[in-house]
Amino acid sequence: MRSLPAPSRxxxxxxxxxxxxxxxxxxxxxxxxxxxxxDNPVIARGRGxxxxxxxxxxxxxxxxxxxxxxxxxIPREEEPALRARLLDRLILTRILLQRxxxxxxxxxxxxxxxxxxxTKKKAPSEESYRRQLLATGLKPEVFEARALExxxxxxxxxxxxxxxxxxxxxxxxxxxxxxxxxxxxxxAETVRKLEQAGNQDTVFYRDGTNRLAFLRRSNLNRxxxxxxxxxDLILFYTLDPATRLPLREEALKAKFARATNTxxxxxxxxxxxxxxxxxxxxxxxxRTGGRYLVTAATPMAPELKEALLKLPPHQISDPIITPLGxxxxxxxxRQPAVKLPLEEVQDDIRDLLRAQMVEKLLPDYAAQxxxxxxxxxxxxxxxxxxxxxxxxxxx
Numbered sequence: 001m002r003s004l005p006a007p008s009r010x011x012x013x014x015x016x017x018x019x020x021x022x023x024x025x026x027x028x029x030x031x032x033x034x035x036x037x038x039d040n041p042v043i044a045r046g047r048g049x050x051x052x053x054x055x056x057x058x059x060x061x062x063x064x065x066x067x068x069x070x071x072x073x074i075p076r077e078e079e080p081a082l083r084a085r086l087l088d089r090l091i092l093t094r095i096l097l098q099r100x101x102x103x104x105x106x107x108x109x110x111x112x113x114x115x116x117x118x119t120k121k122k123a124p125s126e127e128s129y130r131r132q133l134l135a136t137g138l139k140p141e142v143f144e145a146r147a148l149e150x151x152x153x154x155x156x157x158x159x160x161x162x163x164x165x166x167x168x169x170x171x172x173x174x175x176x177x178x179x180x181x182x183x184x185x186x187x188a189e190t191v192r193k194l195e196q197a198g199n200q201d202t203v204f205y206r207d208g209t210n211r212l213a214f215l216r217r218s219n220l221n222r223x224x225x226x227x228x229x230x231x232d233l234i235l236f237y238t239l240d241p242a243t244r245l246p247l248r249e250e251a252l253k254a255k256f257a258r259a260t261n262t263x264x265x266x267x268x269x270x271x272x273x274x275x276x277x278x279x280x281x282x283x284x285x286x287r288t289g290g291r292y293l294v295t296a297a298t299p300m301a302p303e304l305k306e307a308l309l310k311l312p313p314h315q316i317s318d319p320i321i322t323p324l325g326x327x328x329x330x331x332x333x334r335q336p337a338v339k340l341p342l343e344e345v346q347d348d349i350r351d352l353l354r355a356q357m358v359e360k361l362l363p364d365y366a367a368q369x370x371x372x373x374x375x376x377x378x379x380x381x382x383x384x385x386x387x388x389x390x391x392x393x394x395x
Contacts, residue, residue: 046375071302108151179216
């Protein structure tokens with residue numbers, strides 16, 4: 001499911017799909033460009049498009065890179081099914097891009113430009129924006145092309161499906177007050193039938209009630225502005241910033257000695273920002289003074305995020321070891337999570353509920369479009385699942 005953002009509506013529907021690397025597959029990629037040099041067969045085709053194996057490989061690689069920055073991996077045994085789903089979504093994306101009108105494209109350009117601008121604002125600098133994308137395996141130009149393509153897909157779906165759907169005020173308020181949506185209502189009906197049949201002692205009933213409580217709680221959490229941490233950071237690289245290769249052992253020892261000496265200066269009472277500007281190897285330190293706003297959703301090394309979430313205010317950490325380098329951190333302030341006012345999120349709630357309606361309708365429409373565009377899967381190992389998946393997954 002797509003997630004409700006706290007501050008801005010301009011990119012909330014785009015964000016999840018792009019960060020997962022699952023959107024905008026039509027852009028030429030490195031692997032696709034080398035098709036003539038390597039074995040790169042067509043694995044699917046349809047009227048007006050064909051998809052080669054390397055394009056799918058690039059999508060899986062990008063997804064793995066993104067998940068790795070979040071400390072997650074894809075189990076090897078799940079890769080075949082995931083590749084089939086990615087191809088299914090890639091096919092649907094190609095079809096929807098062909099169905100786009102000029103008005104769809106113009107509206108998509110506005111949405112994508114706003115989304116990219118908002119994404120850049122969240123980074124301390126243009127260079128930091130590029131580094132964060134490269135860390136997920138995406139070049140900025142590829143990310144931005146995918147943002148536009150995903151926006152086009154979104155506008156086509158909005159015109160062909162969402163515009164016909166209505167979310168009532170009671171449904172919107174139910175989501176805000178209790179966390180109920182299309183999925184919870186369906187599950188609640190299943191649980192009710194189990195109760196009527198006297199099956200409260202079954203594993204199905206227990207799993208159903210637990211799942212129902214989890215979904216409602218998750219939906220209500222979407223309405224929260226997450227805890228925000230204002231933190232001061234000093235970085236000492238343990239990688240070569242240019243090559244991204246680890247430093248030699250002697251250099252690592254020297255960097256750790258610098259970190260411990262810096263820590264001693266800070267604990268002796270020297271001004272953190274002054275010391276950060278003097279010694280930190282963070283390329284943005286001249287502009288930020290080492291100060292950052294962090295939430296649980298901020299992309300950063302898991303080791304650093306975990307330390308910041310646990311560190312008491314005003315306490316200076318020991319050196320935090322991450323794959324990038326040694327960090328010294330201090331939490332200046334914590335702002336607790338708060339529920340956003342209804343007037344700030346009601347439009348997003350309506351969009352999310354409409355997206356769930358589309359998710360329910362889309363398999364039938366996708367099957368029709370696949371027939372219309374004469375889709376053929378050349379490799380049987382990539383046959384799609386029983387349902388057509390939305391091109392912009394958020395669940």
